[in-house]
Amino acid sequence: MVGAATLHPAARRKAVAMLPRQPAHEICLRPLGGGDARNVIATSSARDFVEALFEDLQAADWRTRLTAMRGLRKGSDNVLELSLPTHRRFQLALFEAYCLQPGEPRLDPAKIRGSGLVLRRLAGSRHEAWYKRGKTVLGWQAVNLPDADPDPAKAAIHPANAALRSAIAARQGGGVQAPAESVHGLYPAPPEVCKAIGKTVLFAVIPVASGELEDRPGDAINYAALPAADQHEMIAHLSCFLKARPERDLPRAGQVLSKDWNVLSPETTVADPQLALIATFLYQMMAELDALGSGPAAARLLQVLAEIQLPTAEDQLGRPTATLDAASFVRRAAPILIAGEGNPQGHAMPLRWPAVDEATGQRLIEAAFACLTEQHAARIGPPEKFRDEQARYCVRGFLRAAGHDDCPDALVWSIESEPFRILPWWDGEGPGTTIALPDIARLKEVKPSVTFALPSSLANLLKGNMEDLAKGKGGTGGPGIDWLCSFSIPGITLCAFIVLNIFLSMLNIIFSWMMSIKVCIPIPKRQ
Incomplete structure (x- = not known):
């Protein structure tokens, strides 16, 4: 008898056709621990927030800890608000992959051929995604098929997918490369974490900041x-x-x-x-x-x-x-x-x-x-990715699961998260950055730490009469000598801090902002 491995491909296809058809294996991707769209996003203030997440998930009360990380800040319109990394708060999207069978067994991580997270902008009743075509950044464009593969090139990994797409491309005569939606990393948690809670966990850091620009001029006002x-x-x-x-x-x-x-x-x-x-x-x-x-x-x-x-x-x-x-x-x-x-x-x-x-x-x-x-x-200039502070977004996870031999990978989507907006840089609730100023008694110990190269014209202007300079009467004439001037960064900071306090007090008469823009608390003198 000839072994199955030695069968001619045509004979093997005939044999497979005579076998009973195997039922489809349904796979689901849902928020970690179950629940609705409000359970997708969690916020952490830990410096090493990924390791802190893994530690929380391995604790006996991991569900309680996860609940405490959800929906931390909402605006007056009840929309979730996410912080920037500079605010020292980090947002993660958390999912679990399981099989839609009695008992909901967790999906074998070895079956996951790929996974990712997409971020989409809400524009009225439609969704927009950040698209690219090769090296060209197309920017925000409408998502016409929200459940389609976000990256057509990645969808062609499996031979069955590749053959189908090659046939389509040949019929269309090649053509322009299809645009791809920006996909962010969605990673499986370490095996020990998944084993501790009995779930196949996938996590992603939600992108809330980007220096990306569209490859087109900005929208000018007419x-x-x-x-x-x-x-x-x-x-x-x-x-x-x-x-x-x-x-x-x-x-x-x-x-x-x-x-x-x-x-x-x-x-x-x-x-x-x-x-x-x-x-x-x-x-x-x-x-x-x-x-x-x-x-x-x-x-x-x-x-x-x-x-x-x-x-x-x-x-x-x-x-x-x-x-x-x-x-x-x-x-x-x-x-x-x-x-x-x-x-x-x-x-x-x-x-x-x-x-x-x-x-x-x-x-x-x-x-x-x-x-x-x-x-x-x-x-x-070109439009920035996160230029609009009032824009609302959502995230959605997906995975590609391996199917039977000669079958394409199954693309499995999660539900989308609840809508959220990204806080502007000046609106953070995280702990502030501390800058230590030198004690006045030790100012003479502060050494110059930055050097400015002054051309002769600027040096002559600054060496003139400061009162005339303030009246716009300063001149640049003088010796044709350039200068290197070194200053102390702490000294410059101290001068700026003193001037800042003077102007804050003066402008407080107009803005009444002192209670919100400057908060000082007493601490014991450093010994």
Whole structure:
């Protein structure tokens, strides 16, 4: 008789077909200890939280300990809130794998070919996952098939899966690589832990922080499409020289422009409000709208301004004999009055700003909005994975269990966890970090521990008169010598701490925050 191992594959398939079909082996993945979605996530404050978890699970009262680790913090809307690692609290997803048979025997860990955890963002009634295609990060996208394999490439490990996918790929003519959902590690607990409680335990650290960015530009705000109320606020913010307005004489008309006017100083704002309006206009043009830049929106704004002619000289009857367009005025005045550059050409302030009709004013506003849209797009950068502090998420575990010979692996999903949000970096309840400051009596023992390399221009500026420097009159002229200056980090920290306390006390009059931002308790003097 020929042994089964020596049968030709075709003969073996015929023999297998004649055998009674083996029943499917149902496998389940549920929260550790049973229960619903609220039992998936546990929080630990232990420094070595994984080892602490294993220790708790091997204790006789492990169920009680696990219950104490669940649902530790919830918001006013009863949504679970998870801490960042910097808060010294760590969240784990805990599952158990068992066979759906009488007695619910635990699944043999050797049957697990792979496992993982997915984190999904809740967007209304749909779920979104963080997808990648090869090395390209696609970011948050809708999950259309929540029970499908999160990584199509991993699903092809078994020969049966691989053959099927190869056939599909051949029929489709190859094509683009399918996107894969980000999968985080879901690990089996050590054998001694599983044996102690009689369960096949799987655990995962829930990812709540990431430096990942999408490989696409960020979502820029289209200022022209803002709601009416927001548009009204933005228009009110724009300078009066960027809207329809009546004719008005300009301050210091005919005078040579000078950086010494200090048009942005509070003193100038009080003493010469009309000059302050010019300062606001030029600052917005130069800093907020980047009108002197090379962007197409800036060019359109200057094109509209170029239609406005500012009189620079007039005859005895008040009729203009020479004019300067408003765009040229911006190009000349902004570097002098705002950037503090010199005026060797002797550019002067025009005499008047003529009336601007409603149509031109609307075109100015639209051009300014286009500049703001362009500026916002240039500054926001690619979207971050956990940028939205109000977003809600859930996690879900899965495993791939080995089936019978020539059968594909079984993909088994858990239920999803209860929704949760991730706390911002400033909202932590974990123990704070202690920074020891030196005793005043020992300050002379503190040695310089960090060195700054100063170019000569900066060194000369700092060596000048500090009172002049505070008034913006400091100069960079002097010896062409660079410097290395060493400082004590504890000393710098102490100075910053003293200044911080001064400003906290001053601003407490406005914010009344002292009880929440600064808490000091007495301790015995160190011996």
